[in-house]
Amino acid sequence: MKATIEAEDLTKKFDDFVAVDHISFAVQDGEIFGFLGPNGAGKSTTIKMLITILNPTSGQARICGYDVLRQRDDVRRHIGIVFQDPSIDRFLTGKENLNFHGMIYHMDKKTRESRISEVLKLLDLQDKENTPVKDCSGGIQRRFEVARGFMTHPRVLFLDEPTIGLDIQARRALWEYIKNLNKDNDITIILTTHYIEEADYLCDRIGIIDHGKVIATDSPQRLKESVGIDLILMEIANGGNGDFIASLKRLEWVKNIEQHRNLLELSVEEGDRRVPELLGLASRHGVSVTSIDSHKPSLEDAFLHYTGKTIRENEEEQKR
Ligand SMILES: Nc1ncnc2c1ncn2[C@@H]1O[C@H](COP(=O)(O)OP(=O)(O)OP(=O)(O)O)[C@@H](O)[C@H]1O
Ligand SMILES: [Mg+2]
Structure with missing residues (x-):
């Protein structure tokens, strides 16, 4: 069977700067695949090309068999997205946000109501459904964003830094929900992270990404053993x-x-x-x-081995 996500020589240039440099990879049906890399590695840019909001400079990609350039609408019908930057309305309640999202996707009232109660249940958000988002903790807000991404029965869920900025408890809780969504709902997940433990715990396979290039791709275990x-x-x-x-x-x-x-x-x-x-x-x-x-060898060691720097050194370098 064909891979659910296929990318071939995907490249994005901003003027002369190459943010994503001939990336090729495939994600199989039902996998959790993660891009692990420091700030500025090109993770979000890669995701944006896959979700059809940024045109590749060259190369191609297909999601569920649909071309990201030529069959945008088909791609969009099959995916759910959680952006790196929060994009939920803070003044509406979580439930209102979900309802609004369903309306944008032309779901009728009855379908919206039943789907909202399903996704609220999947992410354990029933007791927060009527709270304005701004009054929820960071972890709950992020869970509402995942719930929203899940509203339209996507076959592929894109999570760009799903737990960025969350404390470790909230992060761990979200990991469990992500694992369960993947396991119980027959969904393929692609995520990005710069947290080593997150990639190690969640991902079936990891692509180590640095300076726009994928340097190594394998399961966490095999990446460690390769060192x-x-x-x-x-x-x-x-x-x-x-x-x-x-x-x-x-x-x-x-x-x-x-x-x-x-x-x-x-x-x-x-x-x-x-x-x-x-x-x-x-x-x-x-x-x-x-x-x-x-x-x-830990995954941190594998990261050092392949990129020549620890992820922290990489991030320090980016800040300069
Ligand atoms: N619209 C743009 N115009 C110019 N440069 C950009 C643009 N978007 C991203 N870049 C640059 O491309 C590089 C990759 O950015 P990207 O956001 O993909 O990295 P990232 O791996 O997601 O980083 P982070 O961990 O900080 O989210 C960075 O150097 C960034 O400054
Ligand atoms: Mg990013």
Whole structure:
């Protein structure tokens, strides 16, 4: 069967700046697929092209078989959207917002009423339905936005940073609703996030995106495994010296070395028992080790491995 979302060489330029750079990927029916990347990576721009509100500069994409450029209306009939920036009317109640949305989509009164009670139930919002949105917590407001995106029985739900700005409890609660929507309603979900734990917990597969390019795509588990069995992160003063790095490369139990400025990333077997040996070797080469740590690779490590920076360093760089 064809993929529910297919993108091929999707590219968006703003003047000379390439925000999305030849992205190709596919999302299968029923998957939760997430783009994980720092601020400015091109996540929202990619989503906007898929939901037909931004024209690609080049490349193509199809949603449920419909072309995002040539069959916009068909695409729109099959999708629900939660934008990164809140777009719910704060002065209306949650229920009024849902009703208004149903009207825009030409749902008759009876259909609207029954669908509103369904989506309110799915997101556990019945006791907040008559509260003006501005008086609801951030987590509840976001849930109303998901409920709204779900009003029209979409086959694909787009969630651009669904839990941005929420505290950890509200974020976790929303994760459960998203998982349940996916599991119980036969719906494909594509989301973006810059929260590592969110991608790890929610997504069947993740595309790591940085500077407009998808660098790696796989399940969270396989992304972690691709970094190594054990990982030793060794922070060294002044980036070490060539002799030290060369001697590390000669160790047969070191499977791979990546250097990210002062941080050495070593893929090894039996990481715990290698630490003393590494410290000894550094000392013999006059290299001072400021920290060393052995652990099973996390998604954070995979992100560092593929992009050369932690997600936090990436975000700091964007701010400058
Ligand atoms: N309309 C536009 N005109 C010019 N540049 C834009 C426009 N929209 C986005 N960009 C730039 O394209 C890049 C990608 O932006 P985008 O919003 O897709 O990133 P993002 O990954 O969603 O980031 P965030 O995590 O902050 O939401 C950024 O450098 C942004 O400044
Ligand atoms: Mg964004």
